[in-house]
Amino acid sequence: MTATLSADELQLVTGLLYRLTGMTFGENKRYYIERRITERMKQTGIASARAYLAHAALDPAERQALVNAFTINETYFFREDHQFRALGDQILPEIVRTKRPGDLVRIWSLPCSTGDEPYSIAIWLLENWPMVDAYNIEIIGSDIDTSAVEAARAGRYAARALSRLPASLVERYFEAEHRQYRRIIEDLRESVQFSVVNLVDPASVATQGRFDVILCRNLLIYFDDASRKIAADNLFDRLHPGGFLCLGHSESMARISDRFDFVRLDDAIVYRRP
Template sequence: MAISPEDAPPGLTPQDYAEFCDFLRDRTGLSYTEAKRYYVDRRVAARMAAAGVERFPDYLNLLRFQASGEELQTLVNLMTVNETYFFREKYQFDCLVHDVLDEVVQGRPKGERLRIWSAGCSTGEEPYSIAIMLLEYWSKVDDYEIELYASDIDSKVLARAQEGVYEERALQMLPAELREKYFSPVGSGRWQIMQELRESIDFSRINIVEPEDVRPFRDIDVIFCRNLLIYFDDLGRREAAAMFFDALAPCGFIALGHSESMSRMSSLYIPRRFPDAILYQKPRAK
């Protein structure tokens, strides 16, 4: 018998909470401490009510063994925070077009492939910002075959990213002339990014802790993974750093969020200080 959200069970027992956090960490990399207990309790209770499951062990079994994985995906969508905007931490995009890409393509013949991956892309503001920065500020943009990849574990935000419709808040840092150039109004206070840019980015649902999901990502020249690993524990961050290292091409770069430091996660990378930002580089194989 289905139960309503107001009749949802009380918070998880300490054992249930620990078991759930271990499960979620193993499946997604997301790590929640006791400090997030209320946040987790509410969301699990809401999903148990929606699924018509009264006992937590039964719900955990549903998450573990449901063939379609639909309930786990729905819960993950509910657990993740996806607030961002265009040109967020723009100094890293400036670094990309003023310094990093010129170094990446040095000695590379024109017409060759250049691959950039936005990992944890949320609703798409980051990969679209990269695309606009390339078109506007990188003089060699027409010299190479640029492939832009964007991924997230949340299927709902990916659908929004592919639709490319944004409200004023998401566009607050975007210069007016770029809004007029790359967006069209689609209603009161809502703008849609041009179709050519929507079609230029390969969006995919990726769980970065699943080897099968990340295996296709190889020889990436630049990875943006900003404010994603803050949701992982120390072990999860080290594992993610190693995965990104394997995904990068030799001498490729990764950009992290302003509060993140690769030196706390891995010794595999070389810190590179540019005028606009610090990025981390995979050294050339010896």
């Protein structure tokens, strides 16, 4: 049976989630919230919603479990691949214009969810960027959801996640396992690093260093204006001067921050740190 939250309890939940993640949830998400709170109550053996919330407020492990329960991990390989084309055709050639062969090129994917996007970047570059072997490419995938990061490191995927990949790439980069699952090959698993990061926590973001390219797609839509501003500043600070930021197709920096330069490429609109 799904717990029914009072107006005060709903406000407590949404307030806690906002402080932890920057994501906003309102009355229109009541059923979604109640289902997930009910699941956490079952897992912890706590009978009342108010007692559960008091427990979560005091227990860091349970707060993380609550965050994991509310993150949205909708993703698949080669999602919004027009940006991958822009990455190989225009963004990386511009980045390496001031680098020497063998220099480090850092690419950050967040939220990385179960790893589909950072592994997609690796596959795309191996298949489509002729200069991929000339530089030291470092790809980092980060997410606030610890369960998603664990799944990303494991690199196991069902058919749905791989549905946009040509069969030849599935055969080349994924090993068949039981029950129609495939696991990304070891070389690629070892080439992508994963970390847990909270984009609205400057200290958490700062641990990752600076990047030449950041792909932060379909996350800002879950934030309010204040959280978007914090996220934008953190993303700006994590870019090297001249570095590029790619957002989701429905997202824009226009009303969030004026710190980035707007750049229109052949296949994508992106943002650049001056």
